[in-house]
Amino acid sequence: MRLRSGARGTFVPAAGTGASGPVERRGRAAADGILRYGAIRLKRVYLDNAASTQALESVADAVRHALLHAYGNPSSLHGMGLEAERIVEGARAELARALGVEPAELFFTSGGTEANNLALKGAARARARRGRHILVTPIEHDSVLNALNALKAEGFEVEYLPVDGAGRVDPDRVRERVRPDTVLVSIGAVNNEIGTVQPLAAVGQALAALGEERPLLHTDAVQALGKVPLGDVIRHVDLASFSAHKIHGPKGTGALYVRRGVKLLPLAEGGGQERGLRPGTENVPGIAGFGAALRELEMLVQAWPRMRALKEALWEGLRDGLDGVQVRRLGPPPAEAAPHILSVAFPGLRGEVVVHALEEHGVFASTGSACTSRDPRPSHVLKAVGLEDEVAQGAVRLSLSRFTTEEDVERAVAAFRAALPALWRFARLRGRGGAR
Numbered sequence: 436m437r438l439r440s441g442a443r444g445t446f447v448p449a450a451g452t453g454a455s456g457p458v459e460r461r462g463r464a465a466a467d468g469i470l471r472y473g474a475i476r477l478k479r480v481y482l483d484n485a486a487s488t489q490a491l492e493s494v495a496d497a498v499r500h501a502l503l504h505a506y507g508n509p510s511s512l513h514g515m516g517l518e519a520e521r522i523v524e525g526a527r528a529e530l531a532r533a534l535g536v537e538p539a540e541l542f543f544t545s546g547g548t549e550a551n552n553l554a555l556k557g558a559a560r561a562r563a564r565r566g567r568h569i570l571v572t573p574i575e576h577d578s579v580l581n582a583l584n585a586l587k588a589e590g591f592e593v594e595y596l597p598v599d600g601a602g603r604v605d606p607d608r609v610r611e612r613v614r615p616d617t618v619l620v621s622i623g624a625v626n627n628e629i630g631t632v633q634p635l636a637a638v639g640q641a642l643a644a645l646g647e648e649r650p651l652l653h654t655d656a657v658q659a660l661g662k663v664p665l666g667d668v669i670r671h672v673d674l675a676s677f678s679a680h681k682i683h684g685p686k687g688t689g690a691l692y693v694r695r696g697v698k699l700l701p702l703a704e705g706g707g708q709e710r711g712l713r714p715g716t717e718n719v720p721g722i723a724g725f726g727a728a729l730r731e732l733e734m735l736v737q738a739w740p741r742m743r744a745l746k747e748a749l750w751e752g753l754r755d756g757l758d759g760v761q762v763r764r765l766g767p768p769p770a771e772a773a774p775h776i777l778s779v780a781f782p783g784l785r786g787e788v789v790v791h792a793l794e795e796h797g798v799f800a801s802t803g804s805a806c807t808s809r810d811p812r813p814s815h816v817l818k819a820v821g822l823e824d825e826v827a828q829g830a831v832r833l834s835l836s837r838f839t840t841e842e843d844v845e846r847a848v849a850a851f852r853a854a855l856p857a858l859w860r861f862a863r864l865r866g867r868g869g870a871r
């Protein structure tokens with residue numbers, strides 16, 4: 436049935452249309468994941484889990500409990516303060532256990548962005564007398580690249596490491612780029628657009644061979660927590676950033692791992708919370724939710740094989756079923772990529788057009804990083820791995836969670852099949868401008 440829209444959220448069936456055509460975008464999605472368009476119900480298929488995940492029931496319960504009951508200030512001396520402090524320390528212990536580090540090496544932040552800023556600016560400023568040279572890959576998240584851009588204005592020199600077509604760095608080449616004045620190296624553990632898993636343990640070993648004067652190694656592990664084994668990575672890095680909302684926790688909560696003995700300068704002045712490194716009253720509800728999500732981290736680990744299998748089924752469905760529409764898989768070979776990210780491109784189409792067309796069929800995806808998806812320029816990640824503009828502009832990221840089902844994949848493939856051939860024909864008829 437083709438539908439034309441009435442007022443927002445109300446939909447009127449168009450006369451003489453079939454039963455399974457596209458539906459008006461922006462129907463209402465209730466918490467049960469059902470999109471309702473008047474009498475029409477469409478199950479929502481959420482394939483944007485690298486941007487954010489649905490919170491677990493246990494997370495919502497923990498946040499609610501902290502808001503309504505454990506609302507004391509963790510710094511207060513009375514029992515309610517102690518109760519809030521216990522929640523914060525419980526979550527810290529949970530993360531410490533997951534990473535195999537000491538609770539005292541973890542600092543809560545307002546998310547991955549702040550953790551990256553604190554790590555990079557905090558470490559660079561603390562070491563500025565020793566040197567001002569920083570190494571980073573060109574495929575990092577904007578919260579890394581822009582934090583380093585800010586440091587350039589303070590006189591730091593930022594050098595971009597070469598990556599191969601899959602986005603990977605070569606540990607030996609990283610070591611070769613280190614100069615006597617290199618104070619910091621930052622390499623993301625898992626890339627958020629194409630799922631590249633970096634050889635961080637090997638990079639850490641290569642840097643360790645440089646001895647006492649080696650630079651610090653930071654990793655943005657926001658997309659890695661719960662998605663790839665991290666024990667070996669954490670043993671070889673000095674700083675690592677995390678975010679709760681990528682593992683079914685709440686938004687606005689994250690953490691920074693700081694290896695014992697590493698000195699950072701805080702970004703803000705305030706009270707002594709988080710041992711003075713991150714002052715400000717702790718976000719107890721957010722941290723409570725992070726703790727609850729961490730308690731189910733093992734379930735994420737158990738879902739890896741299933742996620743990989745579903746991702747492959749999704750790819751095969753696109754590769755084989757799009758009626759002549761060109762599709763390319765981007766990023767590393769499947770076995771080497773993170774289990775939750777499938778990046779594809781439809782050269783000749785624009786990613787954002789595809790994303791909007793999918794939404795009309797109840798499927799939610801992204802063009803690349805959610806933070807930059809409103810930026811019309813081709814992704815810096817896809818350019819850095821050598822893709823031509825035409826391919827990069829046609830990129831779509833599909834990202835799975837432990838809750839993605841076989842039915843979701845089937846529905847997503849059906850949505851691509853329903854939407855893309857017409858877009859493709861239209862784009863070919865009108866030239867590239869027609870697909871904008």
Ligand SMILES: Cc1ncc(COP(=O)(O)O)c(C=O)c1O
Pocket residue numbers: 485486545546547548549551576578623625626627655657658677678679680687688689805806
């Ligand atoms: C790799 C990576 N780093 C950092 C962030 C930022 O995390 P947050 O949203 O918690 O600030 C994200 C989120 O998209 C990410 O994917």
